[in-house]
Amino acid sequence: MAFKRKLLLGFVTAGSLLCVYILCLNLSSATGPLKTFHRFTHKHNGNLLDFGELLDQEGINVQSTPISTLDRELSVEPKPEENSVVPNVPDVPNVPTVPNVPTVPTVPNVPDVPTVPNVPDVPTVPNVPNVPESSSRSDGVGKPRTINKAPPLPQQQPTKAxxxxxxxxxxDTYMSEVxxxxxxxxxxxxxxxxxxxxxxxxxxxxxxxxxxxxxxxxxxxxxxxxxxxxxxxxxxxxxxxxxxxxxxxxxxxxxxxxxxxxxxxxxxxxxxxxxxxxxxxxxxxxxxxxxxxxxxxxxxxxxxxxxxxxxxxxxxxxxxxxxxxxxxxxxxxxxxxxxxxxxxxxxxxxxxxxxxxxxxxxxxxxxxxxxxxxxxxxxxxxxxxxxxxxxxxxxxxxxxxxxxxxxxxxxxxxxxxxxxxxxxxxxxxxxxxxxxxxxxxxxxxxxxxxxxxxxxxxxxxxxxxxxxxxxxxxxxxxxxxxxxxxxxxxxxxx
Known part of the structure; x- marks a missing residue:
């Protein structure tokens, strides 16, 4: 009787191990091989950039970077100043999310100009009219205003890279007065x-x-x-x-x-x-x-x-x-x-x-x-x-x-x-x-x-x-x- 109980317990244990093994095989087949890096997407200037590929193209070892760190860096949309650069992300419009994205060449003729410091809010000096740029005059002077760019000369058109x-x-945007x-x-x-x-x-x-x-x-x-x-x-x-x-x-x-x-x-x-x-x-x-x-x-x-x-x-x-x-x-x-x-x-x-x-x-x-x-x-x-x-x-x-x-x-x-x-x-x-x-x-x-x-x-x-x-x-x-x-x-x- 004792021998029969031990034999039954052995069959149950073997069956359980067999079920676990079959379950692991199914799970492995469903998920595929483990990726070598994590893929993140981030919206920059209205375009969806593939950080998994772009960061890899820049030579950054994503695997060595903790996922939580990348999440912190990419979770907030950057708001750069006029002359600042988004770290590791080329300013490239409409980059498709496809494999093997080539390295984007440096844009020619774009100097690295230091960011202009914030201008303090200085109060207007008394007795000096601070006329807004949308004002008009009645003595023949037209309305000052900021105008859009005129079409550039063909030889002055910057590269379309x-x-x-x-x-x-x-x-190349100026005030206008008539x-x-x-x-x-x-x-x-x-x-x-x-x-x-x-x-x-x-x-x-x-x-x-x-x-x-x-x-x-x-x-x-x-x-x-x-x-x-x-x-x-x-x-x-x-x-x-x-x-x-x-x-x-x-x-x-x-x-x-x-x-x-x-x-x-x-x-x-x-x-x-x-x-x-x-x-x-x-x-x-x-x-x-x-x-x-x-x-x-x-x-x-x-x-x-x-x-x-x-x-x-x-x-x-x-x-x-x-x-x-x-x-x-x-x-x-x-x-x-x-x-x-x-x-x-x-x-x-x-x-x-x-x-x-x-x-x-x-x-x-x-x-x-x-x-x-x-x-x-x-x-x-x-x-x-x-x-x-x-x-x-x-x-x-x-x-x-x-x-x-x-x-x-x-x-x-x-x-x-x-x-x-x-x-x-x-x-x-x-x-x-x-x-x-x-x-x-x-x-x-x-x-x-x-x-x-x-x-x-x-x-x-x-x-x-x-x-x-x-x-x-x-x-x-x-x-x-x-x-x-x-x-x-x-x-x-x-």
């Missing part, structure tokens, strides 16, 4: 440009100069992304408000503010833009230059003793504080003592740094410069005792950035010098005239035979033209030729 289509520091035309000139540059290859580059409603209405918190947030003359990066809001608040009349928002008072019945505004190139030496162009309605000059613009070649009038003097100070040091031996002074002269600042805003404010308020490299300097020493806010203008950073992006988009922008590159002061001046005058004649600018002439018309001995990383003078030379051939400017060439 995966990733961002435009480096974030480019900023001003009534000052003349009815049928042959104006603005009308002719539409019929040329330059038609797609021109934005006729972009503000050339900035004034009181332009400084708003919204504009400050937008323009603080861009350094130097292309934006308000590095300049505190209070300095901007203090400076631009004194530029609050029509004389400040129009480049050619006194056209109605000149008493000239001409249908077209004729402007002479005078560079300092050696091609003007012995040119005998002085009388012709002075016969224009307006005469633009820049930097070391010496006229005394050179009137026969370059004329004597200056209606608009373009400079940055840095270039003006350097010119006073470098060309003092040739007779440069500072900006030209006359009743008709307007001083147009090219704001490279905060020091330009500080000097402008001191000049407008007849006070000494409060801080910076020009601290305690008296602006009347540079601009004369009769300088006033009505004689001061300052280029809008949107305008300078637009010139760089649309007209002088140099290869330098793809190099480590991208943050210091800008159009030369003379180039900004000439292109500003192109956007404000009806007809433009350019003198003293680089031509293909520039090696025949000294750097400046007032050089006592020959000096070759210097080329530096912050400007692309050869590209500017080519642009002047193109504008001349298109009939948009009349370029003086020997």
């Amino acid at each position: 995966h990733g961002p289509t435009e480096p974030s520091f480019i900023g 001003f009534p035309p000052q003349t009815e000139c049928t042959d104006s540059i603005q009308r002719l440009a539409a019929k040329t290859e330059f038609g797609r580059r021109f934005l006729n409603d972009i503000p050339v100069v900035q004034w009181a209405q332009h400084v708003t918190q919204e504009s400050y947030q937008r323009l603080s992304k861009y350094p130097g003359t292309h934006g308000w990066g590095g300049i505190d809001y209070k300095t901007l408000v203090d400076t631009l608040s004194v530029l609050n009349s029509s004389a400040n928002w129009r480049m050619l503010d006194d056209w109605k008072d000149r008493g000239d019945e001409s249908e077209c505004i004729r402007c002479a833009v005078v560079g300092n190139g050696g091609i003007l030496k012995d040119s005998k162009k002085g009388k012709e230059i002075d016969s224009h309605h307006y005469v633009f000059r820049t930097n070391g613009a010496i006229t005394k003793g050179f009137e026969q070649d370059v004329g004597s009038r200056t209606t608009h003097y373009t400079f940055s504080t840095n270039t003006m100070m350097n010119s006073m040091r470098a060309y003092s031996g040739a007779g440069y003592r500072g900006p030209p002074k006359s009743n008709e002269t307007r001083y147009v600042f090219l704001p490279d740094h905060g020091r330009d805003y500080l000097l402008m404010k001191a000049a407008a308020t007849h006070t000494k410069v409060e801080t910076g490299p020009e601290r305690n300097k008296n602006p009347s020493d540079y601009f004369g005792e009769d300088v006033s806010a009505k004689k001061l203008k300052i280029y809008h950073p949107d305008f300078v950035r637009y010139l760089r992006n649309r007209f002088l988009r140099s290869h330098t922008m793809q190099t480590k010098f991208r943050n210091i590159y800008r159009p030369s002061t003379g180039a900004v001046m000439l292109l500003a005239a192109l956007h404000t005058c009806d007809q433009v004649s350019a003198y003293g600018f680089m031509t293909p035979d520039f090696k025949k002439y000294s750097d400046h018309y007032y050089d006592s001995v020959y000096h070759s033209v210097g080329f530096y990383a912050n400007h692309d003078l050869r590209m500017e030379l080519s642009l002047w030729q193109q504008l001349h051939q298109a009939g948009l400017i009349k370029l003086y060439m020997r």
